[in-house]
Amino acid sequence: MYATMLRIRRSEERARELYAAGRIPGFIHLSIGQEAVAAGVCAPLRRDDYLLSTHRGHGHLIAKGGSLRGFMAELYGKATGCCKGKGGSMHIADASVGYLGANGVLTSGCVLAPGVGQSILMRGTDQVAVTIFGDGAANRGPFHEGVNLAALWKVPVVFVCENNFWASTTAHDLATAGGSIAARAAGYGIPGETVDGNDALAVYEAMERAVDRARAGQGPSLIEARTVRFMGHFEGDPQGYRSRGEVEGGRQRDPIARLRAHLEEAKLLDAAHAARVAAAIEAEVQDAVDFAESSPLPAAEDALQDLFVHYPWSD
Amino acid sequence: MAVMDFGDALNLALREEMRRDPRVYCIGEDIVLGVPFGVTKGLAEEFGLARVRNAPISEAAIVGSAMGAAITGLVPVVDMHFADFVTCAMDEVANQIAKSRYMFGGQISCPLTLRMPYGIGRSAGGHHSNSVEAWFVNIPGLKVCIPSTPADARGLLKAAIRDPDPVLIFEHRGLYRVTGDVAEAETLVLLGLADVKRAGRDVTVIATARMVGESLAAAERLAGEGISVEVVDPRSLVPLDREGLAASVRKTHRVVIAEEGPMRGSVGAWLAWVIMEACFDDLDAPIARVAGPNIPIPFSPPLEAFATPGAADVAAAIRRVLT
Numbered sequence: 312m313y314a315t316m317l318r319i320r321r322s323e324e325r326a327r328e329l330y331a332a333g334r335i336p337g338f339i340h341l342s343i344g345q346e347a348v349a350a351g352v353c354a355p356l357r358r359d360d361y362l363l364s365t366h367r368g369h370g371h372l373i374a375k376g377g378s379l380r381g382f383m384a385e386l387y388g389k390a391t392g393c394c395k396g397k398g399g400s401m402h403i404a405d406a407s408v409g410y411l412g413a414n415g416v417l418t419s420g421c422v423l424a425p426g427v428g429q430s431i432l433m434r435g436t437d438q439v440a441v442t443i444f445g446d447g448a449a450n451r452g453p454f455h456e457g458v459n460l461a462a463l464w465k466v467p468v469v470f471v472c473e474n475n476f477w478a479s480t481t482a483h484d485l486a487t488a489g490g491s492i493a494a495r496a497a498g499y500g501i502p503g504e505t506v507d508g509n510d511a512l513a514v515y516e517a518m519e520r521a522v523d524r525a526r527a528g529q530g531p532s533l534i535e536a537r538t539v540r541f542m543g544h545f546e547g548d549p550q551g552y553r554s555r556g557e558v559e560g561g562r563q564r565d566p567i568a569r570l571r572a573h574l575e576e577a578k579l580l581d582a583a584h585a586a587r588v589a590a591a592i593e594a595e596v597q598d599a600v601d602f603a604e605s606s607p608l609p610a611a612e613d614a615l616q617d618l619f620v621h622y623p624w625s626d
Numbered sequence: 627m628a629v630m631d632f633g634d635a636l637n638l639a640l641r642e643e644m645r646r647d648p649r650v651y652c653i654g655e656d657i658v659l660g661v662p663f664g665v666t667k668g669l670a671e672e673f674g675l676a677r678v679r680n681a682p683i684s685e686a687a688i689v690g691s692a693m694g695a696a697i698t699g700l701v702p703v704v705d706m707h708f709a710d711f712v713t714c715a716m717d718e719v720a721n722q723i724a725k726s727r728y729m730f731g732g733q734i735s736c737p738l739t740l741r742m743p744y745g746i747g748r749s750a751g752g753h754h755s756n757s758v759e760a761w762f763v764n765i766p767g768l769k770v771c772i773p774s775t776p777a778d779a780r781g782l783l784k785a786a787i788r789d790p791d792p793v794l795i796f797e798h799r800g801l802y803r804v805t806g807d808v809a810e811a812e813t814l815v816l817l818g819l820a821d822v823k824r825a826g827r828d829v830t831v832i833a834t835a836r837m838v839g840e841s842l843a844a845a846e847r848l849a850g851e852g853i854s855v856e857v858v859d860p861r862s863l864v865p866l867d868r869e870g871l872a873a874s875v876r877k878t879h880r881v882v883i884a885e886e887g888p889m890r891g892s893v894g895a896w897l898a899w900v901i902m903e904a905c906f907d908d909l910d911a912p913i914a915r916v917a918g919p920n921i922p923i924p925f926s927p928p929l930e931a932f933a934t935p936g937a938a939d940v941a942a943a944i945r946r947v948l949t
Contacts, residue, residue: 361698392787395731404730410732411697416721422690423722429691430698433651433676440694453717462684617732618767620790623818623865 312354312511313574314588316346318568319370321596322379326369326386329600330546334508335386339400342370344509346540347566348473351372351514355522361409361427363420363442365473366401368413371443377405379599389423389606396609415507417448420455421470428466428531439525442508443471447478460532462499467525469518470533473508475540480552493535501531506539509566512573539564627809633802635776636665636741639783640703642812644673647701650787651677654705654741661740663743663802664708664862666705686712689740693723696738696792703787709744709796710756724739724767738793739786744924745798746837755923755930757887759796759834763863763896770863771817772796774838776806778861781815781841789817798835800885805949817862820870826856829944830874832897833884834855836917837935841884844940863893871897872904879910880947884940914943 323341330339342349349370356362364371368534372382378393385392385403392398393405404412411427416421420442427440448454449472461468472492476483480618484490496503502524506517514536521532539561543550544576630638635802644650651673652666660667660718660762681688685706692702705710712719723736746755762768769791773779779797786793823838833841838859845855858874860867875881881901883894898913916939923933 393731394729394733397731398729402729404733406730406733411734412726414722416717419690419717419722422687422718423697424691424699425687426691426694426696426702427698428694430695430700433695434699440698451699453690454687456684457690459682460684460687460691529908618728619769620735622726623769 312350312515313567313570313580314592315350315353315374316570317512317588317592318379318595319346319349319373320567320598321592322373322382323369325596325600327487327542327546334604336388337399338545339386340367340545342367342544344539344561344565345473345475346370347511347514347570348443348471348508348536351511352443352471352518354515356439356441356544357518358408360609361411361440362436363411363423363440364413364426365417365420365444365448366413366415367445368403369400372403372405372410372413375410376408377410379595380602381405383599383603384606387603387606388608389603390609390613391602391606395617400454418444418451419450420444422453424468424470425457425461425464425466428461428468429464431467434501437526438471439467439522441469441471443473445478446474446483447470447481447486449495450486458495458499458501458531461531462501465528465530468531469521469525470531472533472535474537476534477540477553479544479545491535493533496533503533503535505535508536509564509569511566511570533559538566550568556604627807629640629805630776630855631803631805632776632797632807633663633665634777634779635808636783637667637669638808639787640666640669641672642782643787644669644677649699650701650703651679652703652705653679653681653688655681655683655688655707657705663799665741667800676832679876683897684880685711686718689715689854692723692738693718693736696736697726697734701737701787703739703741706740706742708754709742709758710753712742712758719762719768720765724765728767735788736792737790738792739783740792742794743799744795744796745800746930749927749930750927751925752922756883757892759863760887760892762794763893767792767862769817770796771861772834772863773861774801774823774835776804777808777813778815778821778859780808781813782817782861784812784815785814788814790879792858793817795837800836803838809922815861818865818867819843819862820858820860820867822856822874823859824855824857826854828854828877828878829856829880829882829883829947830878831855831884832871833946835886837884837886837940840935840937841940843937844944847937847941848944851943853948859898866900867901868904875901875905876908878938879908881909882914882916882940882943882947884916884935884943886918886935888920889915890920892917911947914947916940916943
């Protein structure tokens with residue numbers, strides 16, 4: 312998990328630099344500060360488990376095992392990107408590792424997930440479907456429809472709310488009646504748990520319980536992981552709506568430093584080992600950047616591909 | 627050859643496809659009993675409640691979960707109950723189902739069928755009467771078909787279910803009890819093929835759904851006056867059989883386009899351009915259109931009748947293009 316979190320952090324920091332240098336078109340929504348949620352959620356998952364994500368999905372893709380090369384090339388809009396340049400940052404996907412996409416519409420995964428769960432049950436496998444969404448997304452209608460349906464159908468789904476207390480520029484307290492998203496689970500008759508989203512081990516343990524329940528046929532769960540968004544809503548957002556104290560205070564709870572301290576205390580990691588991990592990840596990320604930089608852009612006519620499986624003979 | 631109504635023909639198609647492919651399942655509100663139109667009646671007895679799934683009133687979750695299932699190995703047939711309610715699931719249709727395959731660079735596919743019972747009938751009022759097919763024709767990534775006969779309904783629904791891409795099938799509620807010949811053998815109607823419902827020489831009427839029957843009635847009436855009307859049913863709007871429609875217009879040189887939806891911005895407006903582009907030099911008169919007025923469908927019978935195009939409107943339009 313430590314390596315995963317570092318991989319996310321370094322990829323996001325490099326993406327930030329490259330974006331500022333004009334190498335990446337469009338917008339990017341960085342998950343710096345939220346690495347423990349991605350790592351803790353994905354650690355108990357298998358490659359064939361499914362993950363549906365948000366517009367802030369880079370860390371989720373990386374933690375699920377998606378290719379760094381495909382990811383970085385997709386940010387650049389290159390033909391070698393995981394989505395052939397058709398999706399970009401907000402719509403990255405890697406079906407080969409069960410990552411069924413980041414999504415530009417919040418909460419969408421909450422209604423897709425019960426169907427993925429239904430598919431698992433009807434096909435008779437013991438896969439699990441996980442949908443990660445933000446605090447703001449938990450206030451959209453499909454959150455309620457999706458949780459209700461998943462509970463009724465008792466599907467193997469875990470709903471993970473990655474609560475960073477900001478829905479773009481709107482504070483959690485001003486958007487979420489009742490204050491707690493986990494508490495909503497009780498209304499649908501499913502387990503709901505709040506965890507410290509900056510503590511990778513706590514996230515992992517809560518997730519493992521939820522995944523075990525799902526695989527055992529006990530139905531869905533809701534986990535609210537409370538974390539901190541270090542950067543703006545999107546890169547370029549000056550964050551004037553957040554107090555400096557709040558941002559700085561958040562950085563004090565850096566989840567990577569926290570896990571590292573824990574590992575060192577438990578004698579599972581020493582400085583030399585940490586340095587080797589850091590160096591290996593730096594090389595991986597640099598390789599991905601080199602790959603993206605040197606890859607070709609798609610041909611303009613490629614825009615007409617990939618709409619359908621079966622192209623109609625007419626029209 | 628058997629005679630059955632439009633609703634039973636759809637039921638037959640569902641039964642055939644569910645027997646053929648265990649991945650196919652139905653989901654929607656009240657579909658176990660098949661209320662109100664009866665299309666899914668009796669399916670639960672044969673296929674069970676997992677494959678004929680009554681859903682709560684949760685359109686976003688009904689449609690969204692169907693997509694989730696479709697991209698992970700199942701073949702859903704969603705019953706929208708009333709097409710008007712698709713607005714409660716517009717993100718799921720327009721942004722998720724239509725776009726995900728494309729945006730993910732072809733990594734997933736969505737073999738989902740969305741059945742859309744729709745149309746004016748019996749003072750159902752403004753939220754249960756709308757023609758919304760134009761909205762979906764305008765969203766790249768969706769296929770759209772619209773049968774007018776029991777045989778076409780059975781064939782198109784089968785083709786839609788087998789299609790690896792998302793397909794919307796518009797079923798006019800006024801057609802559910804209309805009977806027609808349906809082949810004993812399993813028959814598909816491929817998407818993208820128009821059908822000449824009545825051959826003629828003097829004018830082409832391009833009509834969809836309920837307006838096909840209205841156009842045939844108008845044609846019958848005008849035959850008595852020596853006017854020979856050809857009625858062509860596109861059956862499929864995306865993909866559209868442009869060549870099939872154009873071939874008829876090249877023969878008759880005059881066109882009336884007839885639909886139930888509102889005049890402004892509808893399917894007929896687009897088809898008029900398609901014909902203009904393909905057949906400008908073949909036209910001997912401007913294209914005429916029959917469509918509804920630009921109003922929501924009102925409740926009171928005389929008001930609803932005003933909003934409902936019919937055979938008389940088609941006949942009047944045919945006379946206009948012939949003078």
